[in-house]
Amino acid sequence: MTTTHRRLLALGGAALAASGITGLAGGMLHPVVDGQSHSAASLAAGGGPPAYALLYGGAILLMLGLPAVTAWLADRVGVLGLVGLTLYFVGNALSAQSHLVVEGFVARELAGIPGVVPDPVLHADRGSIVAAPSFALLQVIGGLVFVAGVLLTGIALLRRGAGIPWWVGAAFVASAIGVLIPLPEAPVLTGLQVELFEAIGTVGLGVLAIRAARTPSTAPRRDPVPVG
Numbered sequence: 365m366t367t368t369h370r371r372l373l374a375l376g377g378a379a380l381a382a383s384g385i386t387g388l389a390g391g392m393l394h395p396v397v398d399g400q401s402h403s404a405a406s407l408a409a410g411g412g413p414p415a416y417a418l419l420y421g422g423a424i425l426l427m428l429g430l431p432a433v434t435a436w437l438a439d440r441v442g443v444l445g446l447v448g449l450t451l452y453f454v455g456n457a458l459s460a461q462s463h464l465v466v467e468g469f470v471a472r473e474l475a476g477i478p479g480v481v482p483d484p485v486l487h488a489d490r491g492s493i494v495a496a497p498s499f500a501l502l503q504v505i506g507g508l509v510f511v512a513g514v515l516l517t518g519i520a521l522l523r524r525g526a527g528i529p530w531w532v533g534a535a536f537v538a539s540a541i542g543v544l545i546p547l548p549e550a551p552v553l554t555g556l557q558v559e560l561f562e563a564i565g566t567v568g569l570g571v572l573a574i575r576a577a578r579t580p581s582t583a584p585r586r587d588p589v590p591v592g
Contacts, residue, residue: 376432
């Protein structure tokens, strides 16, 4: 591993770890009013902007960190792991980032404008924030891709992640399963349900990547074969 590769891996690991921390903080701060996190009242709540900023920042950091960490893990996790990490990346772009842009910069403004009727512009019963079939479809597809990516990544780490502690893979599997459980929405607790296990996985994987970047390679050096 060259010095440049080490630096990229360290930066990627740091970004991945930071994404888990900021995402968890944002999820715990996310407003939930009367058991709904995407109602007009929740979107207009005063604690929304810092929560959305942390969540959106975490989604961006995830996309910055995943490529370097994926390259580092490529030989360890096999095809299943590469597919999982790729879906994880794409699902984050399709679902998390589009969702957070609308939630933080569009729907909140509509919810706070006097005279704008929440329905049909905003609706909480289906949780897609904006009453647009195309946006709802994007969220469904993106969410499924995201969950599949997290689940496959966890399974691959548990099966073939040599040198990766088992709990890292288990955290990703628990994250994918946990977000599918239809629990009642509540302040802090919903954020923990959605973000906690993913944060454990990303922080753990990020720290391991940083350590790997700082550890000299033990692979034997091959002397050049003389020509002629």
